[in-house]
Amino acid sequence: MNGRQFLDLAREVATGATELHWRGSAIHTYYALLLECRDVQIRWGLPIPHRHNLHATVRLRFQYATERTPKRIGDFLERLVNLRNLASYELSTRIEFQNSQAAIRAIQMANDALALLDAIEADPARRVAAIASIRP
Amino acid sequence: MTTTSEVLVTVTPEAAARVAELGFQKEFEQLVERARTTIQGVRWLEVRREPPYDTGDEEQVVIWIRIADNQLLNNPSIDTFIDWKLETFSPDVCWHISTVETVAGPGT
Numbered sequence: 146m147n148g149r150q151f152l153d154l155a156r157e158v159a160t161g162a163t164e165l166h167w168r169g170s171a172i173h174t175y176y177a178l179l180l181e182c183r184d185v186q187i188r189w190g191l192p193i194p195h196r197h198n199l200h201a202t203v204r205l206r207f208q209y210a211t212e213r214t215p216k217r218i219g220d221f222l223e224r225l226v227n228l229r230n231l232a233s234y235e236l237s238t239r240i241e242f243q244n245s246q247a248a249i250r251a252i253q254m255a256n257d258a259l260a261l262l263d264a265i266e267a268d269p270a271r272r273v274a275a276i277a278s279i280r281p
Numbered sequence: 282m283t284t285t286s287e288v289l290v291t292v293t294p295e296a297a298a299r300v301a302e303l304g305f306q307k308e309f310e311q312l313v314e315r316a317r318t319t320i321q322g323v324r325w326l327e328v329r330r331e332p333p334y335d336t337g338d339e340e341q342v343v344i345w346i347r348i349a350d351n352q353l354l355n356n357p358s359i360d361t362f363i364d365w366k367l368e369t370f371s372p373d374v375c376w377h378i379s380t381v382e383t384v385a386g387p388g389t
Contacts, residue, residue, distance in 0.1 A: 200335065200336035200337060201333075201336060201337040201338060204336075204337075205376070208372050208375060208376055209372040209376075213367070216367050216372075217363070217367065220363055220366075223375075223379050223381075224380075224381045224382070227331065227343055227379055227381045228381065228383065229336075230331065230333075230334050230336060234334050240347075240383075240384055240385070241383050241384060243384075243386065243387060244350065244384070244387065246350045246354070246384045247383050247384045250353045250354055250382070253354060253355075
């Protein structure tokens with residue numbers, strides 16, 4: 146399977162009716178994008194991130210890229226990881242998980258990010274430029 | 282409609298201290314002002330210092346941009362803000378000061 150399949154699960158879980166569902170959806174959404182970004186970076190020849198700092202390494206590579214589109218993808222990861230951290234670790238009552246809206250917005254962001262990633266992958270020239278813009 | 286003068290900004294002392302440690306006061310103020318005045322549906326901004334948990338090594342300053350629930354989706358002003366942020370600030374600023382649009386809560 147591939148990382149983006151977790152987005153299907155996120156969509157399904159977001160239709161649930163409890164805080165538990167909306168938190169779960171946000172978590173799955175983040176991992177859908179993280180894993181796709183990790184795998185694309187490996188396909189691009191970048192070193193496999195060490196498991197101890199995988200989240201930060203994948204994100205940092207994109208956020209510090211000099212090309213606009215990888216930076217944008219990095220920013221999506223940034224936004225989603227913050228929501229995921231609330232979902233996973235901040236278990237007191239949170240505004241974000243009183244309804245499904247934040248989870249649905251997260252899915253929208255992940256979709257947008259994946260569209261950008263796919264656009265880079267589909268265009269050899271953009272792919273070369275994106276790879277060149279990233280420091281390993 | 283909430284006018285920009287009614288958009289409250291709350292900053293925890295820990296977040297303010299972290300911004301000062303980083304030396305990013307000017308950039309922080311620009312981010313807050315831009316978010317406050319250009320994002321459609323913004324109700325309030327909440328700035329906190331957030332731990333990285335298992336996803337990094339450093340705490341971040343996070344500007345939670347609280348948007349009316351019915352304006353959170355398909356809101357082009359959010360993309361415009363992000364584009365401006367990424368074009369205006371260095372990766373160092375964007376790495377240490379995060380902006381996250383999210384719900385303002387029921388009834389907003």
